[in-house]
Amino acid sequence: MVIGQLALAPLPVVACRPEGGSSAAVRLQAFAEEWGLDWVDAAGDEPARFTLALENGRIGLVPPLDRPDLGTHPLVIDFAADPRFARPLARKDALARATGWKAGYRPPVVDLTTGLGRDAWALASGGCEVTAVERHPVVWLLLTDALERATAQPALAAVAARIHPVFGDVLGEHPPALAGDRNTVWHLDPMFPERKKSALVKRPMRIFHQLVGEDPDAEALFAWARRQPGARWVVKRPPGAPTIDASAPDIEYRSGRLRFDCYLAASPNS
Numbered sequence: 001m002v003i004g005q006l007a008l009a010p011l012p013v014v015a016c017r018p019e020g021g022s023s024a025a026v027r028l029q030a031f032a033e034e035w036g037l038d039w040v041d042a043a044g045d046e047p048a049r050f051t052l053a054l055e056n057g058r059i060g061l062v063p064p065l066d067r068p069d070l071g072t073h074p075l076v077i078d079f080a081a082d083p084r085f086a087r088p089l090a091r092k093d094a095l096a097r098a099t100g101w102k103a104g105y106r107p108p109v110v111d112l113t114t115g116l117g118r119d120a121w122a123l124a125s126g127g128c129e130v131t132a133v134e135r136h137p138v139v140w141l142l143l144t145d146a147l148e149r150a151t152a153q154p155a156l157a158a159v160a161a162r163i164h165p166v167f168g169d170v171l172g173e174h175p176p177a178l179a180g181d182r183n184t185v186w187h188l189d190p191m192f193p194e195r196k197k198s199a200l201v202k203r204p205m206r207i208f209h210q211l212v213g214e215d216p217d218a219e220a221l222f223a224w225a226r227r228q229p230g231a232r233w234v235v236k237r238p239p240g241a242p243t244i245d246a247s248a249p250d251i252e253y254r255s256g257r258l259r260f261d262c263y264l265a266a267s268p269n270s
């Protein structure tokens with residue numbers, strides 16, 4: 001299967017047959033069948049491939065046994081228990097400023113590269129309605145499993161309800177229909193080459209990088225987004241990285257190891 005410029009078949013993963021009839025088990029079973037994954041009895045049975053498996057009722061991605069550098073802990077998105085995924089966002093934070101939060105106003109955001117959902121969750125926890133687009137099937141599976149678990153928790157349900165996941169790629173053969181208007185903020189955080197000093201990159205992120213690789217079509221995605229109606233286009237970059245294309249951002253917001261390049265809609269008189 002080809003989504004955008006990505007060839008996704010065969011996925012480099014196998015699945016551990018889930019027991020029981022929980023919704024996570026049903027979701028994992030259906031996913032493995034849809035994508036034609038091989039079944040294994042236990043994670044590690046196929047030492048060169050990732051394994052999708054249930055971990056305490058959550059769908060996790062176990063790194064290949066042959067890759068000790070990736071550790072043994074599965075990658076699980078957990079907005080309830082893991083602060084790496086669910087960080088609160090204050091109005092003074094760079095992402096909030098870049099997306100144009102104002103007192104009493106939160107813009108609608110289309111996150112075109114939702115990934116592990118950290119930005120989507122941060123924006124939704126502050127009150128934004130977020131359309132969350134992701135094209136990688138395994139990432140999509142982990143994300144939707146996490147959102148379903150969050151929906152079932154009273155303390156998180158309202159935030160989860162503001163995130164509207166959409167599977168696919170607007171650059172692909174079957175692009176999802178996305179509607180923006182003049183208030184929409186388009187958010188892009190394409191994969192950037194992993195830092196050389198890999199000790200600095202936490203293991204769950206290394207697993208993610210190994211699975212997804214890079215996004216060579218990031219500039220094309222930005223060009224597509226710029227053709228849509230909107231108020232702002234925000235591109236997340238490492239601090240020293242070049243801009244996503246030759247155009248200069250209108251505003252740069254910096255925060256620690258991150259930079260947000262912000263492009264504003266042209267004013268009607270310009």
Ligand SMILES: C[S@@+](CC[C@H](N)C(=O)[O-])C[C@H]1O[C@@H](n2cnc3c(N)ncnc32)[C@H](O)[C@@H]1O
Binds near residue numbers: 119136
């Ligand atoms: C660096 S990650 C995003 C991380 C995310 N901002 C977060 O807070 O967790 C980039 C993600 O965007 C996805 N992606 C890249 N280009 C895409 C496209 N054209 N359509 C949909 N998803 C895309 C990749 O599959 C990957 O999961």
